[in-house]
Amino acid sequence: MAFVKDSDVQFITQKDVMFIINFKVSQLHKTTGFDPDQCLNLLLKFGFNKKVILKTCNEQFLTALQSKTEQDEPEECYVCCLDNQIIRLDCGHSACRNCWKSYLIRKIEDGNCLIECMDPKCKLLIGKSVIDEFMDDVASYESLIINSFVKANNTITKCPDSNCLLFAKTNTAEPQTVTCTCGRIFCSSCSQDPHFPATCRQQQLWSKKCELLTPKIDDDSQQWLLEHTKECPRCLMTVEKQGGCTLMTCSNKKCRLKFCWLCRSDIATHGIYYCNSSQLKAEKARLDSRADLANFITHYNRFEHYQNSYKNIPPMISDAIESSEPLLQKAAYSYFNARKMLTNSVVFGFFLCNGEYSDKFKDFLHSLEISTDQLESSLLNYLPSQGSKRVRFELFEHHQDIEKCQKELLEFCAKGQEFEDLNGQSYRDAWKKAHAARVNNDSFSQFFSNWLFASVLILALLVFLPDFHIWLPDFSVAYGKTLGIDLRDDTSQSYLRTVFLSLVSSFVVGFFDLIG
Template sequence: MDFSDGEPEDFDVDDVIDIDEVEEEVQETSYEVLDATDIETQLNEAISDLQDVLQVTRGVSRILLQKFKWNKDELLEKFYEKPDTEAFLVEAQVLPKEPAPTLPMTPEDECEICCDSAPLSGLACGHKACDMCWGTYLADKIKEGQSEIQCMASDCKLLMEDVKIQSYINDPSLISKYHQLIIRSYVETNKLLSWCPGMNCGKVVKVHYSESRLVVCSCGTQFCFMCGSKAHDPVSCRLLKLWKKKTEELHGKKHATEGYGADDDSFKWLMTNTKDCPKCMVPIEKNGGCNYMLCKNSKCRFQFCWVCMQPWQVHSQAWYECNKYDPAAAVSREKKRAEHHRLIFYYTRYMAHEQSLAFEAKLRRMVRLKVLRMEQLLIPWIDAQYLFKAVDTLVKCRNTMMFSYVFAYFLKRDNNSLIFEANQRDLEKATEELSGFLERDLEKQDYTKLKQMVNDKSSYVDKRRDVLLKHLRDGEEMGVWEFNE
């Protein structure tokens, strides 16, 4: 059964790798992949273990664990800090603040919710209603996605136990949904668990410590455990989030440099012959004698002076200062412009590798056709698997190269950054050589030499990737990396 919710984001065929080709850093990470049965088993064991320790009902045990995000150690620490067990349970909303008053039993009474005469029942807090009203209330809460449901009295915070909730619901599909909500809570609030984002997977990855990053599900999907995105080594989740924000702003500006690489003649012409809008940083060319400028970006439309780059409004006012040189403002403008072009420089290279990754799907099809032709020559399918592994290696290295430019963008320059750039250059060169060989030279080689050549090139590019990542991990452990954020 698939308990995960929603469609996966940004995952495609290139995020799925050969499980036999799990890289060194993944093997070093201690984690396991759980299916639906495993999840339920571990959830039930956690509930039973706490139930035995605290001597409470199963429902209370589940509520307490959910409140503490299924962290048993933290829960017990808080529990033993409280000398008064009852006070702890009241604070956790599993015991009422005041016990319910003892009232004479009557076969039927008037329900305060629907005003019908019917048998009433309720909770330890003393609030009662008929079974129909309880059932309707609980059904609405479950449909809203709640797995922690309070008493229906507006001023009562007491949480209802699972057995009580299920006693009022007759619809099996609602009970099943409620059960799934508890499981989702178990996974999504537990810092050691994460749903696999692979298409229609539904499995859960469990790590043994919360700092784990790259994990690979049994379905073949590799992803970052900490943020759920596709694998993005060597850049951290925090820097990746900052990068996305910066590049989203870049896209929002729809800058005039779109389509130009940072090394193109057209790009250099833009840098020489245009100025950036002071507000949105879109490059603007002056094509007339008037110094009044209107930004053509439909989301900006900022009016400014071409000479001093100040808002045009000041030129018709008493504080006109276009003829006065402000060195601080000039330096600030140049710095901002340089930073904008620096971002484009790294973004251009990031996008180049992302586009190449998109083409690798076509390469997979080419390799598949090659293998089919090899089969016709009586070369077994199993003996041609090295070609698919080479494509997997290429995809893996492309992905690392792509995110290495995010890392490089934020990295402060020093001696360590020079080593990083040298490793980055070597990996990029090896990656392009492997890519070129697979795309252009695959058909030129005879089958006796092909395997050795492909394996040699794949092995070399994999080693260059390991060198780059090891240097970055070592630097992270020693605290040598400094970033411009």
């Protein structure tokens, strides 16, 4: 994703988008000679992919697209059983105007832009001109056509603001951060808030994990979704299985991946035999789950910390965005970008393989965090004392530092696709290795602790025996005699046993505190 200039983005209206659609219809009409209604239905059916249309279409296929109307004499409608003027389609199925209108309105409200004949066994697609005849307001149906076109187009995106009706048209299909004329900033690919350096897919996966951590829907709905739906392994669109075999096709027109419902693997690599997903070992799944949870909690806590810092920016810095002084305005804007970049970088780092690249990324992130804190301090010092040259120089210097850190981080993250690990397998392996080392170390510590405890216990029992004497070297005995003390008599030995037990007890307590 890139930060683009206003000149790289063009904002267009629904009327402009409809003009582009009509232009594509006229192009297909000139190329194939098909009826405009047929061309529009073909574009809607095949995701506005002209090459696929030319490769797939034949005369037999086109018969399912013809939908002209004929008006018959008034007779009884087989739907409402009232005597009205009957309107018949090319397929021969008929109904009165009111029934056709009610049927079309219901289909449009359900979000269908490809509407079939009213008869359940008929697959005839009704053309736009026929729909326009029955509808009083065609805006709702045109909105469905526009939404279908935008979903299949990589360079046009609807502004996510519900009160804005503009579309952003970029010069490239590469995800970009754009600012709408209404003030909303969003990603041109997924229409979500800017998330660079994290990719759209990383942001989708992260959002899914956050939803599982703190579900935002009721328990019954969550349980139903877990039991009846799964996500497409490529685009993560939720898919519901209502029957049939285990071969599924993603309903996203940009994806259309064929995958196995049981193991969610690509059918191209799955083969025709039964999948062996049920043969996975329970211990491996348990360790993978624990590793994923540990990794997620670590990054989620850091993500929440950065997000709170971004949301709770001091009001003085927020007001500086509107300042008339260029340096102050630029510094405040860079500070906002840095706080947002720190938050998104956690998501990017979560999906990196463990290794040298991940370690370097953490160094870049640490440098950006330090520079951001320094710039925040400079901004807070500069605002009350704008006349100080020293504070002004510090603000300028820290602004240059944070711009440099952001640029270096962006350049470094641009190479991160080859080090991406969306499944978290590298972290699982590292976690399992560390877990095994901890288990081995704990086993050795436990064995040594038990051995030491047994030895001390035996020694302590021996000390309390009446005939037990603590062995002392000859020089200590001779030194004791010079002081007038016999270290080998019963009184001295009793005193020495007490001191010895006190020292052993202190050692044992300290040792268990150290290893525990």
